[in-house]
Amino acid sequence: MKPPEFYRGREQTYLKHFFLEKYLERVAWNILSFRDEFVYVDGFSGPWKSEDEALEDTSFMIALNQLRKVRQGLKERGRDVRMRCFFNDNHESAYRDLANAVSAVDDIEIKALCRDFEDVVPEIVDYVGSSFSLTFIDPTGWTGFGLQKIESLLALPGEVIINFMFDHVNRFVDDPTPRNAATFDTLFGGPVWHLDVEHRVQAGHSREDAILHVYRERFRKFGKFPHVTSTRILKPLADRSYFHLVYGTRHWKGLVEYRYVEKSAINEQERVRGAAKITHQVECTGQSELFGKGGEKLGPRSSDEERNKELHAAYAILREILSTRGSCKYEMLIGEILEIPLVWKSDLDGWLTNMREGGEIDIPELKGRQRTAKPGYSIIWKAN
Numbered sequence: 001m002k003p004p005e006f007y008r009g010r011e012q013t014y015l016k017h018f019f020l021e022k023y024l025e026r027v028a029w030n031i032l033s034f035r036d037e038f039v040y041v042d043g044f045s046g047p048w049k050s051e052d053e054a055l056e057d058t059s060f061m062i063a064l065n066q067l068r069k070v071r072q073g074l075k076e077r078g079r080d081v082r083m084r085c086f087f088n089d090n091h092e093s094a095y096r097d098l099a100n101a102v103s104a105v106d107d108i109e110i111k112a113l114c115r116d117f118e119d120v121v122p123e124i125v126d127y128v129g130s131s132f133s134l135t136f137i138d139p140t141g142w143t144g145f146g147l148q149k150i151e152s153l154l155a156l157p158g159e160v161i162i163n164f165m166f167d168h169v170n171r172f173v174d175d176p177t178p179r180n181a182a183t184f185d186t187l188f189g190g191p192v193w194h195l196d197v198e199h200r201v202q203a204g205h206s207r208e209d210a211i212l213h214v215y216r217e218r219f220r221k222f223g224k225f226p227h228v229t230s231t232r233i234l235k236p237l238a239d240r241s242y243f244h245l246v247y248g249t250r251h252w253k254g255l256v257e258y259r260y261v262e263k264s265a266i267n268e269q270e271r272v273r274g275a276a277k278i279t280h281q282v283e284c285t286g287q288s289e290l291f292g293k294g295g296e297k298l299g300p301r302s303s304d305e306e307r308n309k310e311l312h313a314a315y316a317i318l319r320e321i322l323s324t325r326g327s328c329k330y331e332m333l334i335g336e337i338l339e340i341p342l343v344w345k346s347d348l349d350g351w352l353t354n355m356r357e358g359g360e361i362d363i364p365e366l367k368g369r370q371r372t373a374k375p376g377y378s379i380i381w382k383a384n
């Protein structure tokens with residue numbers, strides 16, 4: 001994909017593409033190491049606001065390039081795999097550019113359509129069949145992907161990433177006009193979602209956390225996902241959310257991979273937002289003394305506070321799970337703890353090591369100098 005400088009003024013899009021590129025590579029690689037086929041679905045594929053003639057700043061082109069890279073890597077290991085893509089955009093001129101760009105692609109099977117996403121769901125479900133798929137839903141607002149309408153797609157035996165445009169949602173979610181309210185009922189897959197939001201707000205959560213939580217839980221229900229999580233992408237210049245990438249998977253390993261990519265995306269976010277703020281500051285004032293000599297932003301990273309809060313919550317939940325259940329498998333802990341944003345496998349492993357050394361838990365399968373649990377190992381609470 002293009003470097004961050006290419007995305008100046010739309011750093012959030014860079015981060016979205018960074019995430020997609022890295023995650024797609026990992027999931028395709030993992031799945032194709034034991035399956036022969038992988039399908040990528042981009043329901044709102046664009047091109048949209050592309051500034052590159054070769055469209056390398058679009059999600060569909062990034063996906064094609066990444067899939068080729070994975071296939072080449074597998075070929076070098078003697079594996080031949082099949083890859084298919086389903087691209088869709090309902091805008092005529094975007095579709096024309098899309099169709100034009102993919103017409104010469106002959107090394108990956110592609111189906112491209114110009115339809116409303118919700119209407120095309122049955123065709124996507126048919127196209128994916130029993131293959132493993134990653135579906136990317138990247139709308140311009142909050143309409144066009146109502147949970148009820150896309151339920152059969154969510155329930156496919158694969159994974160889904162939705163760009164939940166919180167900034168847009170937040171601006172319109174309280175507009176009580178029946179027409180507007182109905183669009184949110186569709187987004188959340190049915191009415192009374194706002195009561196669930198209110199309950200969480202009254203329980204002390206921020207409005208953003210509450211809205212996102214209710215959306216994630218409904219997404220989990222409609223997709224029958226055992227694991228759902230999300231990552232917050234900030235506005236380039238303001239410390240406010242632009243959108244959240246909401247992710248559903250059927251396997252705890254998906255969460256590990258997702259969080260691994262999140263970790264590098266968060267570092268990247270610090271870097272590109274820092275650079276965007278410096279550029280903005282210098283452009284507005286001609287002064288750069290708010291920043292260090294090397295141009296770095298002074299003070300704590302903006303994600304540190306958020307991560308510390310999540311770590312604190314995750315540690316408390318881990319102790320609660322262990323103390324109430326007495327014993328559980330390591331992968332079950334991964335599946336529950338790594339649903340919490342910004343909590344990584346290394347955090348969980350570190351806590352378990354400390355708790356074991358402190359005599360609070362036992363991991364009987366650990367032998368000799370082994371310190372980290374593996375899937376299948378039991379974690380047993382001893383502290384009570």
Ligand SMILES: C[S@@+](CC[C@H](N)C(=O)[O-])C[C@H]1O[C@@H](n2cnc3c(N)ncnc32)[C@H](O)[C@@H]1O
Pocket residue numbers: 043044045046047048057058059060088089090091094115116117118138139140143144
């Ligand atoms: C945010 S852009 C997608 C950008 C693209 N995923 C990328 O990262 O390069 C959203 C796209 O969805 C298209 N679109 C909007 N509503 C749609 C709908 N209901 N069904 C299908 N496409 C839609 C728009 O024409 C636009 O190209």
